[in-house]
Amino acid sequence: MTVYLPIAELSVNILIILGMGAAVGFLSGMFGVGGGFLITPLLIFYNIPPVVAVATGANQVVASSISGAITHFRRGTIDIKLGTVLLCGGLAGATLGVWLFSLLRRIGQLDLVISLAYVILLGTVGTLMLWESIIALRRASKNETVTLRKPGQHNWIHGLPLKMRFKKSKIYLSVIPVATLGFCIGILTSVMGVGGGFIMVPAMIYLLRIPTNVVVGTSLFQIIFVSAYTVIVQATANYTVDIVLAFVLMIAGVIGAQYGVRVGQKLRGEQLRALLALLVLAVGIRLAIELVIPPKEIYSIVSAGRGF
Amino acid sequence: MRILGRIFLLGLFFAAPLTAHAEPMDFTEKLDIGISTDEISITSDFRGADLTIFGAIDGFNANLLAQGKYNIVVALEGPKENTTVRKKQRVFGIWINTNSMTFELVPESYSLSSTRDIDTIAPPGGMNNMGIGVNHMPLTPIGYIGDGSNLTEFRDAFRRLRETTGVYQRDPGGVQFISSSLFKASVRLPADVPNGVHIVRAYLFRDGVFVAAKALPLRVVKTGLEQAITRAAHESPLFYGITAVLLAVVTGWLASIVFRRD
Numbered sequence: 295m296t297v298y299l300p301i302a303e304l305s306v307n308i309l310i311i312l313g314m315g316a317a318v319g320f321l322s323g324m325f326g327v328g329g330g331f332l333i334t335p336l337l338i339f340y341n342i343p344p345v346v347a348v349a350t351g352a353n354q355v356v357a358s359s360i361s362g363a364i365t366h367f368r369r370g371t372i373d374i375k376l377g378t379v380l381l382c383g384g385l386a387g388a389t390l391g392v393w394l395f396s397l398l399r400r401i402g403q404l405d406l407v408i409s410l411a412y413v414i415l416l417g418t419v420g421t422l423m424l425w426e427s428i429i430a431l432r433r434a435s436k437n438e439t440v441t442l443r444k445p446g447q448h449n450w451i452h453g454l455p456l457k458m459r460f461k462k463s464k465i466y467l468s469v470i471p472v473a474t475l476g477f478c479i480g481i482l483t484s485v486m487g488v489g490g491g492f493i494m495v496p497a498m499i500y501l502l503r504i505p506t507n508v509v510v511g512t513s514l515f516q517i518i519f520v521s522a523y524t525v526i527v528q529a530t531a532n533y534t535v536d537i538v539l540a541f542v543l544m545i546a547g548v549i550g551a552q553y554g555v556r557v558g559q560k561l562r563g564e565q566l567r568a569l570l571a572l573l574v575l576a577v578g579i580r581l582a583i584e585l586v587i588p589p590k591e592i593y594s595i596v597s598a599g600r601g602f
Numbered sequence: 603m604r605i606l607g608r609i610f611l612l613g614l615f616f617a618a619p620l621t622a623h624a625e626p627m628d629f630t631e632k633l634d635i636g637i638s639t640d641e642i643s644i645t646s647d648f649r650g651a652d653l654t655i656f657g658a659i660d661g662f663n664a665n666l667l668a669q670g671k672y673n674i675v676v677a678l679e680g681p682k683e684n685t686t687v688r689k690k691q692r693v694f695g696i697w698i699n700t701n702s703m704t705f706e707l708v709p710e711s712y713s714l715s716s717t718r719d720i721d722t723i724a725p726p727g728g729m730n731n732m733g734i735g736v737n738h739m740p741l742t743p744i745g746y747i748g749d750g751s752n753l754t755e756f757r758d759a760f761r762r763l764r765e766t767t768g769v770y771q772r773d774p775g776g777v778q779f780i781s782s783s784l785f786k787a788s789v790r791l792p793a794d795v796p797n798g799v800h801i802v803r804a805y806l807f808r809d810g811v812f813v814a815a816k817a818l819p820l821r822v823v824k825t826g827l828e829q830a831i832t833r834a835a836h837e838s839p840l841f842y843g844i845t846a847v848l849l850a851v852v853t854g855w856l857a858s859i860v861f862r863r864d
Contacts, residue, residue, distance in 0.1 A: 300829070402702055525850075526847060529835065529843030552857075589690055593759035
């Protein structure tokens, strides 16, 4: 059963796209991540042009973040003020990112930069997560208690000026590191089609020392707006958002996520993190291989009217 | 500069039959062609089709016709765009697009049909001058191309890629005479035929000499849901982008209601 993707300009098997969306949705529900960093590489493996995969991935992130954010909103675990500061940085970052995206596309290096960025990001995050979860698993087997660093501890970031009081998070923090974090995540969103939660959450906890209970909700709040903004800007600047592909992915994704959550609740945290780390590494390695092996065709054609 | 170049090319086009063969312009032959429609709508499940063009030679020499000295070439040229060919090379172990060359206004699709292989109809010089056939169409590079030593390489790659993907096709034998001077030509519309104004060009050759040509416009309009989406994405991108976001918001919101756990 094939469906024609109008923007990607190719016919795909709808069952494969549904399966991809459901699998990533399942994993994102299980691990509590947005799934953008998995969906975009998978689409690229399935020969969707990277430019379309990135912009459409951002659209899928909007859908998968909304339901999570609504739950956090009901529970009151979103710091709107902190989220807004992050968002200001994020929108600026996304604007720069889309500009970079158009520039790289014009000079013909976009596909390469997307692949390289994924290899570096997935390689680093996967390795760190695997390392951390192996240590945690060892500790658990020796029945040691895990001592997290106390949130009261301060580092150089807390000495920066322009401080602001965030009542909900009960912290007094400079807006500079918060907006900078948002800015960096914004660039990633528009160049790679990821929400960036898997980087933002650890950065908020370990670097900014924001209480864990508001971190996930607040990052989702920022992700929704930055990825929605990215989708609109990508659509107007590059015409690369494929609404048909995005819709099939998000339907399968939100359903898959529900089952993922149920399975995730039965597994232990360290095991879960080790599994996710292996998955992240596998996707990164697959992309790295693609860059190194000689391509079947070394020439490619791009015309003003069509083609990528 | 570009305009000058084009005038030069046009000049070549008109001068070709005169300069290539020092014959006086005493051709009495006229060529007429017709298609049943000047616009074709293509639905989204389109997988390629043949377009039939009918034509007639007027004022022909019956003797030459009987000897099969008349040859006809029909080409369906798609809309023209500046087109870039990129080449990958290994840099520090990674395959990177390093060189590129942009050709000025080449057709997005090209289907050629003729009474026999066009290289046996007229000498290659003539075909080059008139730009008939995939191997003879003008591929003029834009911008800096260095010493031009890699021009042939990029032109060959361009032709090869366009032919392997099926957007450039040729059918030597696709033009058939159905009576002494009436002919029928079928040209192939590829599955991913581009939208826009295509031009049907017919050329008449008498014993290897170009004698007459005729051109007709043909509008290709894609219809259906997919096409409506493509049009929306390009013509009202802001509205399209907002719609895509709203679709995601509604999907996510509905999911949170349907699967509400707390």
